Amino acid sequence: MIQREVRVANRAGIHARPAAMIVQTASRFDSRIMLGKDSEAINAKSIMGIITLGAGYDTVLNLTVEGPDEQEAADAVATLFENRFQEEPG
């Protein structure tokens, strides 16, 4: 199991488009991928779940990945956050 923190770096926060990107990326992997905020954790393969999390700018989320391809999955999802979902020039 891999646990790491990711920070929402794009100004708009996680709205529909970033959420869709996370889901598309997460769905490529077999691992169970969870995103947590405060005490809540949701499945990163569900668009409505991620949007419901209400992660605004500068929120720190806990990324938990468990499964056969956990390392690749964690890297791929974390990269999305680092690249600010291609919304702003890095």
Place this chain on the structure above:
Amino acid sequence: MKKFTVLDLLGLDLKEHDALDLTCIGGRPGLTREITVQDLNRPGLALSGFYDKFGPNRIQIFGQGETAYLGELEQLGKTDTIDSLFAKSVPCCVFTHSQVPTEPFRERAEATGCPLLQTDLATSNFSSRLIRALSNVFASHEIIHGTLVEVFGIGVLILGDSGVGKSEAALELIERGHRLVADDAVEIRCIHGNILTGAGANKALGHHMEIRGLGIINITHLFGVGAIRDNKQVQLVIELELWDSNKEYDRIGAEERTKTILGVHVPYLEIPVKPGRNVPILIETAAMNERLKQMGYFSAKEFNQSVLKWLESEHARNAYFQNKDLFRRDSHSDRDQEPS
């Protein structure tokens, strides 16, 4: 869990018949004080000077008796017990019946930063509403990835991996006249330790669903207000999973299986999904069957009872009509007894 402060108590979104009608009448700086327990206290004993077993982290409720006693204490100049009440830094003091505390009391509250609240409700009514509201706030809860629908009055929580067709099944159920409570992120709360209720994790976002190929759709606008519900008790859990030919699925259903969520056991069914299986109709039937069970009729068990009864009666008939030995032995014995 996030801190629950006095300000959050004032801002609780409650329905008309549950409203607390609270207003802040003093000690505003203390509105950020945290409420950590759901118990209440009537501070009569404390005001009379008895502080053993006093619950300092409880909300203090001043009814007509306490308020009158306050006035009397101040007339007599015995204010040290009031000072010790504020020294305990209680989360807040609530005055019922729209009563107003005396001026010195209010000054002390301002000085120590203890919020003073007022309600126009009677004390007993207010207490029961407050206990109900707080037990909701402090109820254990978790967010579950699934879809909650109301089918024939039964709250059905549909679980399953992403892509198994939870949302599609729910959509068809809505189309057939049932109601959506929440999709994808369902907040489940355990009330009174034995009831589970589910609602959308984020009320601000309303009733939306994400359907692959369609995108995000607004259920309220598409199907009308009759197709939605804000919250519903979870009475049945159905897990959808892709058909696994190596797995044994329940074929009789006489065994009652349950799933434990937040310590509560809820009836649980596993429904295998494969192309051509009409999952919404299976869910509808499961919900109706659950209603029958609640009314005391258990299809699978009743069926087995009739099978057993039928087998038993067949056995008895066979004993009469097919057991030739029985008759033969009787005839032998008859012959034996014949005089020679």
